[in-house]
Amino acid sequence: MRPWTDVPPQQGRRFVITGGNGGIGFQAARILGSRGAEVVLACRSVEKGEAAARQVPGYDQGRVAVRRLDVADIASVRAFAADFLEDYDGLDVLVNNAGVLGAPLGFTVDGVETHFATNHLGHFALANLLLPAIRERVVVTSSREHRRGVLDLDDLAWERRPYKVFDAYAQSKLADLLFMTELQQRLTEAGSPVRAVGAHPGASSTNITSGSGNPVLTWIGVNGSKLVSMPAWRGALCTVYAATMDIPGDTYIGPHGRLELHGWPAVARRGKAAEDKVLGRRLWDVSEKLSGVSFPL
Template identity: 35%
Template sequence: MRVNGKIAVITGANSGMGKASARMLAEKGYHVVMLVRNRERGKEALEELEKAFPGSFQMILCDLSDGDSVRAAAEEISRKCSGLDILLNNAGLITTKRQLNEVGLEMQFAVNHVGHFILTLTLLPLMREGARIVQVASGAHKWGEIHFDDLTLEKNFRPFKAYGQSKLANVLFAEALSGRLKPHGITVNSCHPGAVGTNMGVNRETGFGRGIMSLLKPFFRTPEEGADTAVFLATDPSVEKVTGAYFYNRKPMAVAKKAQDRELSEKLWRWTEEFTGVSFKEMEKNMGNSSVRN
């Protein structure tokens, strides 16, 4: 049975800002598709949310570091949903050690940028006119650089160097996509959630980093506070026509000069299309003509 009505997809929806966003969107009457990497943790979050809003959620497995997993998730969403109104690219990863995915990409870049690129473009044919895409980025984009000569950071890996690169990629991607989707009546914006007390950066196997996060928690925003601007961009009537902007605390903010570099954003776009094999023009051909659109 296919889901009808207002539909939202959220990545990283089993904890932190993702789970908070799922709850907030359910409160606004959306059916929320929760994309999660871990089945057990996802099921726990789903059961918790269903107690408050029965029938408002479904869970789909999606490992953003694995392109095949992302494509499979997008196909499942297309089978189960009649259309798509909100795509909230919320999931984020920061690692303390250099890690590579199965195709040799640095893990933060793979999850934070490439995985979301594949997911977003493959879901475009499902999106209704007036749909909104929100990319959770970060103020870390200001110190980021796109190291085209060493995207895997083999020569000089540092956690925040990798994170900054991936977050700059988020902002560049949102800006480049916004221009391409404007003729289709779909908006794309990015936002900075602020410093939020989540489990990002905590090693789930060893627990490394949990003690530090506990000490700093009083100084962080809650997941609900962190999710507020993203949900605002996804739902508020006052920004339904706004696109290509970067928000913090519900207000548009200037991005770093390099994040405004059109040549850089197009270079990154071309690289990502070539690396993933996902073409915007090919996906665009099916926009507005799909039987799933209402």
């Protein structure tokens, strides 16, 4: 497959990227900024966000902004959305990118398990709150690991199952893809031109394990991945492709190579559970109840 780096010009288009201060989100912001986009980095730490923003092309021209957002806190999600809708006339693309991997069993201020809250529920709420202002698409970030995920909506607190960090991560990433498909279904039924698409970065060198609280896992994630993974900018191309190219809603993009670990953006394979529309509707109902946010169209 021929390398893909030919990102279309993005002048006049506005992107919101959650977790844009590092890893895939930061690299996607740099690529989009280099093509003329206006980028809003939605970050838990404004200080880290500002440091990252200064490295994004377009910062000196006022095309890069930073807003505080903790996607693991629904109150923070609501505050971000309210402030954004007041200050901006809309956005073209929302990139739900922020994520955590390897967190020990714990619960957010909303009482939701950390992986599920961060990787899925906060982004579910954010997308629905911003949807009236979104002109073009929502990009959902999943993972190859979704294919081994088992989504138990009756045991999201891991009271009946032995908690395993990678199982919790896989479950949250399966939820991301189910959300993408159900969101696209609802957009289509509402007659909206907005598209819900997804991407995963394959094996990319990022700092996603930095919030695990486990120094060994963090070291392996940060240093070990450098030996076997693509550079983060290569993984970010899948996100950028999903965010900028003319693809249908409910399209899922990942690296084209063996096992989708490395390569250039291409249509990715999804597991059987990710195509379970009944489970997707149940997930939506549970997500509405947990977040207090519903589909606005």
